[in-house]
Amino acid sequence: MPNLDDKNAIAFEFARICSLAAVKIMEIYKTDFESRGKDDKSPVTDADELAEEIILAELEKCLPGVPVLAEESFAAGFRPKTDGAFILVDPVDGTKEFINKNGEFTVNIALIENREPTAGCVFAPARERIFVGGDDAWAGTLKAGETVSPDALDPITTRARPSGGMTAVMSRSHADEKTLAFADAQGVVEKVSAGSSLKFCLVAEGSADVYPRFGPTKEWDTGAGHAVLNAAGGCVRMPDGAPFLYAKEEVEYLNGGFVAWGRID
Known part of the structure; x- marks a missing residue:
């Protein structure tokens, strides 16, 4: 179980879970799945719900007791405590992109402490691209279900503003x-x-x-x-x-x- 103080370890644990959940997401993505409307009129698919189940189960194993605010369970009425450290989960961010099959959807997991994000992972399984951030940030190629480690990714950093315009x-x-x-x-x-x-x-x-x-x-x-x-x-x-x-x-x-x-x- 990673220590909450080790932000890089937390971020890579999130990456592991994103990769695992993406296996189910990609299985559904490759089928003629159906979408449904939630109470707020936003779309949802089986991929959102099944991936969230996987993510929540894995988070409970590695970070037991840390509250999780997740999109689909929140829509179903679950209200965790968020006055301390908690985890944010969006099992399929960009459901419209998922439905349109353009590949630009992601699996998102983040740790929030003192109202600010301190570790997170964004995985775009259809694009086979993963981004990991704790104290440091990395990006690289990853297929759903593969193991991810810092050695297999490249460090990333923001760039200085270009003189010719942003x-x-x-x-x-x-x-x-x-x-x-x-x-x-x-x-x-x-x-x-x-x-x-x-x-x-x-x-x-x-x-x-x-x-x-x-x-x-x-x-x-x-x-x-x-x-x-x-x-x-x-x-x-x-x-x-x-x-x-x-x-x-x-x-x-x-x-x-x-x-x-x-x-x-």
Whole structure:
């Protein structure tokens, strides 16, 4: 059982669990699966529910007693304590991308402490790409079910702002006029679309400089990508520059707008 103080060990334990859960996700992805609507009108598939069951069982083995806030169990009415350390789980982030079979969905697990993410993993099994962040950050190639270790991945870091102008990454499904206006005001010269938490990861690995998002998200959508970005030298802020915090129980863990930065200097 990893020590909560060893953020890198925690992050790689999350990577192990993401890889394991992705086996079931990819089995379903390759079939003619059906999607259903939840009470909030968002889509869900068997992959979301079965992967979450696997993840929750594995987390209980390796981090027993640590509360887990997971998307599907939350939708079913489970409300864990989030006033201390807790874990965020999104078994299939980007369900619309999963349904559209464009490969841009991820498995997300993050540790939250003092309302901030301190370790996380984002795994895109259809793209065979994994991102891991604790005290340090890594990325590399991984197939669902494979074992992941730091030696098999490459260290990643955010890049300095290019003198010729920034590249912004935006939601494939949710870019809006406010987001586009923000990018223009920042002098962004290139806009790249991507799905799910991969947007955080593109900034973390230095492929982009900023990810603005003004539409609604939930904490399980952002925690893992935020952790990876933090570990790579970036940060996430509210649009006014205030810290972007978690454990927002009073609003059912709904996020406001945010900007994920590679470098703020």
